[in-house]
Amino acid sequence: MAKKNVGNIVDDLSCLICHQVSKDPVILQSCGHNFCRSCLQGQWRDTEGQDKTCPICQESLLDDKCASNIASLKLEEKVKEPEDTAAVRQMIMAPEDMSDQLTCSLCNKTFQDPVFLKTCGHNFCHICVQKRSTSADHGEIECPTCKLKSPRDGYVHNRVLASLVERVNRPVNQEERQASDQEHKCETHKERITLFCLRDGTLCCLVCRDSFQHQSHRLIPLIEASNLTQGGLFRNIQKQLGLVNDVKNANTEQEQKIAEHKAHKQQVSEHITKEFEKLCTFLVDAQREHHRRLDATYDPIQKEMERNKETLIKKQNKLEKNLEECQKKLVDNDIGILQDIVGFIQRHCETKQIEENITVIKKKPPEGLFKGPILYYTWKDMLSAVQPAASPLTLDPETAHRNLLLSEDLTSASYKPRFFRRVEDSPKRFSCLDLALTSEGFINGRHYWEIDVDGKKDWDISLMKETLNRKEANHILLLGDFWGLSYNIRIGLYLLTEKIIILGISESPRRVGVYLDYEGGQISFYDVQKKDHLCSFSETFTGKLYPYIGTSTAEDAEMKMVHIRL
Template sequence: MADSLEQNLCCSLCARIYCEPVTLDCAHNFCRACIEGLWSTTEGNVSCPICGQALPKRELNTNQLLATLVTSLGLLGRRPSPPLTGQTCPSHWGQPLLFCTKDLKLVCPSCMPQGLEGRHSLMPTEEGYAFCQEKLENSAAFLVKRMEEYRHAEISQSSRMSETLELGETLKENIQAQFLQMHQFLWEQEVTLSERLTKESQGLVQALGTNLKLVAKRNISADKLITEIRSLIETEDQSRLLMETKNLLQRCDLHREPVLQPPEVSVGEFNGPLQYMAWKRMISVVSPAPAPLTLDPDTASPCLMLSKDHTMVKRRTKLRQVPESGKRFTFCAAVLATEGFGSGRHYWEVDVETSASWIIGAVNDSVERSEDVPLTPSNGFWTVRLWNDKVHWCQDSLGASQLCTDTRPDRVGIFLDYERGQLSFYDARDMSHLCTFFEHFAEKLYPFAFPLSGLETAENELIRLFHLRL
């Protein structure tokens, strides 16, 4: 009963038990200090803060009945809470009587908002004290939780930093090892070609030296023969001329043989397209090189047609009659390669230049082939898709696709590192990276192709497994 009585004896402005209660002409009651403080900032006519009735005169009539009741309440041990000491309102220099939960500040009667709606956020300072304590406790609890998250994040980020540095060193070593192999190959090609050129040049110089000696010897012989011929011509001994002419002519005929010419340097071998020749030979040390895959007709959907060499596939306008096979795709127009990979590093390329829409990649050997399931990693499908001339990939179980590139590739390269759990896709024109799946592969993976061409363009849209021919 005392609590109910106290609620009815509280000022609607300060939410405290009336202190010197006064009554307005509209019959609403307030503390004298509260209403005077509220009106002190208003010039001219004032109004009741509860009902809004205009009050031309600022007459405040003491409500003796309320004063008596408040006194009686005091006898029950429930006196009005004293105002805060040592605190003044910075705007009006009044003594704060209430706490505003909306603005989180103390307010004096002059600061109190007009109307009932604004006063819902006001409470006595004792309640405001408890309110602020609760707010601060909640904030402290939030910060403690956040600090724990920061601690875990700090540990995680430090660990990730170490792992990233270690991974960077490992990848750097891998880059150096692969290019060292290529550098070694090119160095060996350079040395071999240089040694062959040196050997051929030295052989040529030796042949030229031999020819030079022979030419000098023949020159001396010819000069001596000329002297003998002129001597015989000038002789008056006819018998001698007639007898020696045959011998001199025979000796002269020996000089009719052409001068020996040494072989020419093989310019075409040593001054040809050396870089291209080395590049073609380098395929022997490139690992992995593009694999010459073929398509497995036993897995091809009845909606598909394969070329005779099983390297190309396209959609059919009509279903074909095919033997029953547990390996065959029937829920989608897909086909697998004949060869699967359960270990090692492999690379293959798929030519999609003439196809307007497709899905390609790699799948588990055990993927569902007769039921309609999402082509997601959780179902054993790691693929990329061309749709509206943009390449997308799906890396979660929900099937949400993400953009790889807004450039349409003519050929897609696919790299598998089985032990590292990496499946990467590239634009094979410039080997720019499209996307990479990371997965712990537990079974054999097979290259996968799914033409999405419409029936009206099916005959002209092909997907072809690229075979490198050098």
């Protein structure tokens, strides 16, 4: 074998996880990467019951198979690792020390594209294996060393031997040596680069170490810096792989939410169409207007979801590109890894902003925005064809608090705290809350009614359960038994349910519409004059529900149950 430049073979014999000379080296039979057996087992320790993957290329290992790399083991026995790791990294082995391990036993020549037999672990040239298997019976090949038979495709490319053969076959000439020396010399002092400045992230020579520029800086040998950088890049690759999976999962969830959003839009669209089918053909224009409002409400949300999906895809592509660059950087030599390492990390390893912005948009308009008294608002003069029509509700005098004065027709209530009247107490009557129930309650169906609150500075409207305790003064005790919309001139509109929610609407509507879909579990409130949706409740209703009204301010204005007539 002609004399060749073997170079630093320790790099080729190092574990890709710990970056030290492999101990008990094994080769993965699916991809050909080499590791210490203990390092590989440590990587897989937390993946019990899951598919194993190669720590470098992430290729799935369906059978978890790995085998001792005999050739690597014999070569590593020749490299006696001293205490100083840097010294090991500088070791140069002569070609004759490796020739027996780099020769194919079939052709007796230096390996060409060496492959590793999975059955026995011996190594041969790829072309030799193919020739051997072509002439063998049943497409099998018999190992000339141990005589074990392997299937025709029962081998994997041995990356370690291929790298070593490449080093041995790499010729050395004066021009290459001079170019290499020039490349690795300090540009300022023209001395050989042997150190790395941790503070500045720059390559240095011995003169740089003593210069004013690097005074009090920490400089370490190139090999140690390379090991630290490789470890950091490897951890960053692992982190970016996790982020890629997070982005993929978020993208999948976003697609699901888009599909659900479209399905929900379709359901509401069908509801609108069904409602408008009850009217005559001259209402088609009104129906189209509602569809326009539907699109104007849902489409911006859907477009926002689509834009977010595109953003997630871009983030995924960026992470995959960074991952590819990091993997390329990881297999570079010491100098290549450290050159412009600070800029490289800034360009390819910064993932904090991506982590903080992996979000899935899950917006959905409230049910009551379209599923309400659509036909009533569209054609009041066709009230008889509208379902639900406005219910002509009246108040039950047996439930009214003694401070509430009801009108003779039982449609209005006003607060009269100085008006003393004898009233007979009963379980139905509110003793402490200034409320009154309607005479009619609901246990099914869809219903709609309106209350005139024009001029009132304080009022309460909604529904409550028939079983609610009407003798308690504290609203908190009632939470969960009623669903109310209230107004106070100081705080505006607010909701009373399991918690108090201020809506941020300071102006009181002149007339409030209430829509109940008992089976659908929906209560919605509307500003009748503006035809605006105010808010909605979603609940599973049980038992009988009664509408109620209430006020605790003594204005001249009354709260009135509106009776709409054709």
